[in-house]
Amino acid sequence: MEFKTEVNQLLQLMIHSLYSNKEIFLRELISNASDALDKLNLLSLSKEEYKNINFEPRIDIKFDTENKILSISDNGIGMNEEDLNNNLGTIAKSGTKSFLENLSGDEKKDSQLIGQFGVGFYSAFMVASRVEVLSKKALDEKAYLWSSDASSYEIKEAQKEGFGTTIKLFLKDEEFLSPYRIESIVTRYSNHIQFPIFMEKEESQNNEGSEERKKILVQINAAKALWRQNKSSLKQDDYDKFYEQNFHDSNKPLLSIHTRSEGKIEYNTLFYIPSVAPFDLYRTDYQSHLKLYVKRVFISDDDKELLPTYLRFVRGIVDVEDLPLNVSREILQENIILKSVQEASVKKILSELEKMLSKDREKYEKFFTIFGKVLKEGLYGFSTERDKLLKLLLFKSSNLEKLISLDEYKQALQEGQKEIFYITGSSETLLRSSPLLETYKHKNINVLILDDEIDAIIAPMLPEFEGLKFVAINKSSEENKANEEEEKEFAGILSKLKDILKDEVSDVKASTRLHDSPCCIVYDKDKPDLAMQQLLRQMGQDEEIKPILELNLKHEILQKLKENESYTHDIAILLLNMAKLNEGLGVKNPKEFNEILNKFITKAL
Numbered sequence: 001m002e003f004k005t006e007v008n009q010l011l012q013l014m015i016h017s018l019y020s021n022k023e024i025f026l027r028e029l030i031s032n033a034s035d036a037l038d039k040l041n042l043l044s045l046s047k048e049e050y051k052n053i054n055f056e057p058r059i060d061i062k063f064d065t066e067n068k069i070l071s072i073s074d075n076g077i078g079m080n081e082e083d084l085n086n087n088l089g090t091i092a093k094s095g096t097k098s099f100l101e102n103l104s105g106d107e108k109k110d111s112q113l114i115g116q117f118g119v120g121f122y123s124a125f126m127v128a129s130r131v132e133v134l135s136k137k138a139l140d141e142k143a144y145l146w147s148s149d150a151s152s153y154e155i156k157e158a159q160k161e162g163f164g165t166t167i168k169l170f171l172k173d174e175e176f177l178s179p180y181r182i183e184s185i186v187t188r189y190s191n192h193i194q195f196p197i198f199m200e201k202e203e204s205q206n207n208e209g210s211e212e213r214k215k216i217l218v219q220i221n222a223a224k225a226l227w228r229q230n231k232s233s234l235k236q237d238d239y240d241k242f243y244e245q246n247f248h249d250s251n252k253p254l255l256s257i258h259t260r261s262e263g264k265i266e267y268n269t270l271f272y273i274p275s276v277a278p279f280d281l282y283r284t285d286y287q288s289h290l291k292l293y294v295k296r297v298f299i300s301d302d303d304k305e306l307l308p309t310y311l312r313f314v315r316g317i318v319d320v321e322d323l324p325l326n327v328s329r330e331i332l333q334e335n336i337i338l339k340s341v342q343e344a345s346v347k348k349i350l351s352e353l354e355k356m357l358s359k360d361r362e363k364y365e366k367f368f369t370i371f372g373k374v375l376k377e378g379l380y381g382f383s384t385e386r387d388k389l390l391k392l393l394l395f396k397s398s399n400l401e402k403l404i405s406l407d408e409y410k411q412a413l414q415e416g417q418k419e420i421f422y423i424t425g426s427s428e429t430l431l432r433s434s435p436l437l438e439t440y441k442h443k444n445i446n447v448l449i450l451d452d453e454i455d456a457i458i459a460p461m462l463p464e465f466e467g468l469k470f471v472a473i474n475k476s477s478e479e480n481k482a483n484e485e486e487e488k489e490f491a492g493i494l495s496k497l498k499d500i501l502k503d504e505v506s507d508v509k510a511s512t513r514l515h516d517s518p519c520c521i522v523y524d525k526d527k528p529d530l531a532m533q534q535l536l537r538q539m540g541q542d543e544e545i546k547p548i549l550e551l552n553l554k555h556e557i558l559q560k561l562k563e564n565e566s567y568t569h570d571i572a573i574l575l576l577n578m579a580k581l582n583e584g585l586g587v588k589n590p591k592e593f594n595e596i597l598n599k600f601i602t603k604a605l
Contacts, residue, residue, distance in 0.1 A: 227270035
């Protein structure tokens, strides 16, 4: 019989090695064998006529190195003549036309389409010049042989012991005649298929002083998927061992999260939060540690779309029932089922972290110390989980030495306080000693100390937290403006100071935000603060933004200056540089600063 035109086109592409990832032929054939075993397994449990069948499901892989033949056998449901003709002769109904239309010329991407369009069996022609399929349907008397050299195919009656299917591949080369090569492919893609896979291996045996090589059958897959087992039957030690074996980390994970979902969308997930950060955590080309399976069959371990980037530290398994095998990355991004799985997984992970925060604070603080900066990335943009993420964040604060959550901050609000105050910078030590904290300390108002680099980016876009607005204390504000009478009294001095410092500051203002210090620098509310400027500088944006110098008119220095304005120039230089040093900034003209400082020290002595 002749193949349909579309199938012929497909086979020609296979034969001429369009696909670079040839090894997936074995994954496809084993998956087909597993499906056949599944079908007969279900019938043996549900239909009376199949219940008396002697059925021990298995898959066997054998080699004929002399004739370059690789065989894959199963004792599943099997196929009769009509099945062989429908399943292997005319596959247009399975999507061949759509498959061909979706080809892009990118070998790796195109090879990912094979399973998606139901043409997995034909991947055998990537490695074989001829394929024979010997099959006998369960409860039938007759067996049939389907054979093809990819130009046409024939079906004829044949002899076969027992039901099931054996596929013989007449290989083009010897690459896939290596037991080691085959075992590595099975371990990678089909290790967790629920049925045992046996393979022929040669073993050396000593027989009366001479060495003989004997072929033995060895099971080469685990034949069980831990993530599909009932949680009640598993112990934490089972999860820990699985983690070590599959994610090559000898450190026990901080948390394991095992979920099974049934209903409209069926899937199993097993997530781990490691206790040590991966080396590439902050690299844009980080390696995803999530493995995607479809019905226990491994698909990929490099799909960053399975979880948002702010959860890139999570390792684990996502096993979905209703996805086509080997979906391409574009399909992953658009697939509604996978999107639903992702959304549910994010909610589950964040929910488990919230439990850890409330029930095991010490462990959670360890987690947050390692991964807190990454978690904060979720606040950037329009994450649907921003409210949950805010509850999971821990902060340093001005009144306490320990880390606190926003819930804990809220519990310690002062009477009438309706804001969450924070200060950003690159040094915790400098921030804790900042003059900007003075008034808040005297009022016993707690201020969050944000000293992570990412804080400069996310802080300005933080939403309200349970009715409390986030307010940066290092930004200029009308609330801190001095009263008109004071400003009028110091109008002349303020004017002179502005003129003297015009090249270094955007403005000089009287302020009520200070208590003990004479001055501080702040930034316009619509412009980046110092921490953000430092970040922009690292990104090559070196635009200088002048600060605002704010003065405490009640301070003795300003009061004395009012009485003796001849020192205005020198005091202006000293005040600005004192404020800069408090922020960890350098002095622009050290020589001038030192000369003025020496002059005043000498005078004082």
